[in-house]
Amino acid sequence: MKSPVVMSTAAATVVVLSLSLAGCSGSDSGSTTTLEFQTAIGSDSALFHALEAAAEEFTEQNPEIKIDVIPRASSYESDMKVRLAANDVPDILGTHGWSLARYSDFLEPLQAQPWNDDVNPALDDAMRGEGGEIYALPIVTAVAGMVVNYDVLDSVGATADDLTTWAGFTQVAQKVADAGIRPIVVGGKEGYPGNIADWMLAGYYDDASLEQLKGGTWVGQPYEDMLGQVAQWSEDELFNEDYSSATSDDMARALADAGAAFAFTGNGHITAALRYNPEANLGYIPVPTLEGGEPFLIGGEDVAYGTARDGENLTESIKFLDFLAEPDRISELASAHGDAPSLLTADVDLAGPIASSYQKYVVDSATVLKPYFDRVYLPNGMWSTLVTTTDAVITGQQQAADATTQVATEFATLSAQSN
Numbered sequence: 001m002k003s004p005v006v007m008s009t010a011a012a013t014v015v016v017l018s019l020s021l022a023g024c025s026g027s028d029s030g031s032t033t034t035l036e037f038q039t040a041i042g043s044d045s046a047l048f049h050a051l052e053a054a055a056e057e058f059t060e061q062n063p064e065i066k067i068d069v070i071p072r073a074s075s076y077e078s079d080m081k082v083r084l085a086a087n088d089v090p091d092i093l094g095t096h097g098w099s100l101a102r103y104s105d106f107l108e109p110l111q112a113q114p115w116n117d118d119v120n121p122a123l124d125d126a127m128r129g130e131g132g133e134i135y136a137l138p139i140v141t142a143v144a145g146m147v148v149n150y151d152v153l154d155s156v157g158a159t160a161d162d163l164t165t166w167a168g169f170t171q172v173a174q175k176v177a178d179a180g181i182r183p184i185v186v187g188g189k190e191g192y193p194g195n196i197a198d199w200m201l202a203g204y205y206d207d208a209s210l211e212q213l214k215g216g217t218w219v220g221q222p223y224e225d226m227l228g229q230v231a232q233w234s235e236d237e238l239f240n241e242d243y244s245s246a247t248s249d250d251m252a253r254a255l256a257d258a259g260a261a262f263a264f265t266g267n268g269h270i271t272a273a274l275r276y277n278p279e280a281n282l283g284y285i286p287v288p289t290l291e292g293g294e295p296f297l298i299g300g301e302d303v304a305y306g307t308a309r310d311g312e313n314l315t316e317s318i319k320f321l322d323f324l325a326e327p328d329r330i331s332e333l334a335s336a337h338g339d340a341p342s343l344l345t346a347d348v349d350l351a352g353p354i355a356s357s358y359q360k361y362v363v364d365s366a367t368v369l370k371p372y373f374d375r376v377y378l379p380n381g382m383w384s385t386l387v388t389t390t391d392a393v394i395t396g397q398q399q400a401a402d403a404t405t406q407v408a409t410e411f412a413t414l415s416a417q418s419n
Contacts (some may be wrong), residue, residue, distance in 0.1 A: 034066045040094025043062045043071035050336040089308035091317045099136035107306035115325040119341040121419040136306035137321045138342030142299035144266040145284035152261040160285045169288045185260035188243040194387035195264040202370040203289030213377040216415045227400035235393045271338045283353040296370045379414035
């Protein structure tokens with residue numbers, strides 16, 4: 001089936017990934033060119049192995065071009081800033097949601113490539129410049145929601161229909177807590193508090209306020225209201241007890257073992273949880289919203305790859321990207337990641353609970369897809385502020401109003417830098 005993702009009027013842009021930056025840009029050795037391929041994907045993921053296999057197949061067909069396939073490491077973002085400042089851009093790099101807003105000055109425009117017209121239009125506002133330029137081949141379109149363990153919901157007599165608003169969500173979460181399970185699992189050690197803000201904020205801001213943010217004018221009350229709700233959940237002990245030390249892996253294990261009902265995260269945690277417990281009854285649902293609003297999915301540019309502008313190995317790099325863009329290969333890569341392909345020529349090939357959720361909320365219901373909030377409405381660099389302020393409220397180090405003031409200061413500073 002094809003991917004009929006519906007987009008809100010604003011565009012989507014991630015949750016920030018980190019990747020290793022070992023090695024230098026591609027070098028020639030005799031008649032062989034070696035391309036540095038920064039995948040932005042962890043070495044233990046199915047997608048990384050699929051990319052390795054694709055690179056090997058490409059080299060079999062093009063023995064004069066070798067691909068150095070490099071997994072991510074935690075130092076990616078800071079190291080990339082240093083490399084870009086030195087004009088040391090990898091031959092091919094994962095843009096982790098920022099191909100246009102952060103990396104476009106360093107990437108070769110790719111709209112002349114044969115796959116350009118097949119890019120899912122849901123990505124246009126996030127990935128295209130004003131003249132239709134696109135700076136990366138999108139592999140995966142993120143389509144996510146609130147991850148749920150349906151068995152935990154069943155145990156307290158709740159269903160997804162009870163979770164359309166934050167008031168309803170809170171009532172169900174309290175029932176779960178009363179049953180002895182901390183309902184919301186968050187990896188506080190690894191930046192996942194930022195997901196809470198990113199997932200919730202689109203439902204707190206109206207269209208007029210969103211336009212003000214895009215224009216560089218801070219609107220703070222919706223942010224404070226969102227953090228106020230988070231603070232109440234923390235006060236009511238609805239987050240996992242090991243919040244401060246919890247990792248991404250701990251989140252997956254809690255979902256797998258019915259040790260939590262909910263997670264603000266993408267579908268990768270569903271895939272990871274099923275490795276621990278293949279029988280776990282998981283899925284995702286639309287993100288709840290305020291009374292009077294409509295629940296929504298969240299997503300946008302996820303896995304995408306650009307190439308160094310005027311790079312030494314530009315011809316070879318584009319040839320590899322075009323190889324990855326072949327419909328069957330895009331479908332295979334997206335399936336390995338557990339999400340929808342970004343080219344409309346590729347079939348959606350999902351399995352298990354992710355397929356069920358996609359069918360119900362994307363294909364059958366055409367639920368609106370809203371963007372990762374920080375990538376569209378906040379200036380570049382504010383992801384870390386989402387993480388720190390949400391974390392400070394959860395841990396009781398700041399009140400919602402004080403944390404919002406901190407966000408306002410960062411917004412003004414970073415907006416000025418981007419102008």
